[in-house]
Amino acid sequence: MLKGYAVRLYFMGWQTLRVCAGLFLAMRVILYVWLIYYAYTKPAQSYEPSPVVCGKMAGEVYEFSRLYFPFWPEYEEGFSKGPYYVRKNDCDISIKSIFIAMKWPKLEPAENHRIYERLLDRGGLLVAVTPIVAIENDLRQWRDHLLEMRSFGEAPSVAYDSQLGLYRNVGSDYSWGRRSRRIFWSEELGEVSSVTICNWQAREPDFYACEMVFLISGTLKVQVTMSPEKFVQWHEVRRALEAFLVSRKKAG
Secondary structure, eight states, X not given: OHHHXXXXXXXXXXXXXXXXXXXXXXXXXXXXXXXHHHHHHSXXXXXXXXXXXXXXXXXXXXXXXXXXXXXXXEEOTTSOSSOOOOOXXXXXXXEEXXXXXXXXXXXXXXSOOOTTHHHHHTTEEEEEEEEOOGGXXXXXXXXXXXXXXXXXXXXXXXXEETTTTEEEEEXXXXXXXTEEEEEEEEEETTEEEEEEEEEEEOOSSOEEEEEEEEEETTTEEEEEEEOHHHHTTHHHHHHHHHHHHHHTBOOO
């Protein structure tokens, strides 16, 4: 009798262990499936960088909305391994160059950062700003270099365009294939104050853009790319960009 009771007790214990083991295994499977489901269905936590881009150019701190930037600024060596996001208003890092896209005439951030001709066709401006290095502080040298490249050893012929208020080279427009280039420049008090290269290239539709270079206070070099329709307003564009950059200086 005792032997039969022991057998039944052993059998019940064994069945209980099997049930517990099965439940434990099922719980592990359910937990594993739930973890996989959660990992694939939980909302991604995206990192939102600061809405501000800032840094030093020529010793001055500048601050911009990041909405202007189709590309992040290029910082000086040591911060070139990736984009640098501003944290805790730390703007002491020197900027090597910035490239911003904006609408004319209000200079608001461009809604569509599709670069070059698409933005230009919509009346936009593409603006590159860099601190001036020693060899860039005289636009006359840059103008002379461009003219020499297109004069083929002869003295360049210069005319004044009274409608634009600019000088330009005549009779030596540089052409190659289905492309051509013209040079314009402005002078103030005997100094070359801006140099513009207008490029034309046959496309569908034709692509025609002008790149104007000017200096601000001898510290910044600005290169603005615009459509030929905007180039007629080159003086207004230049003054507006000068005021825009001054307004982006951060008070010390």
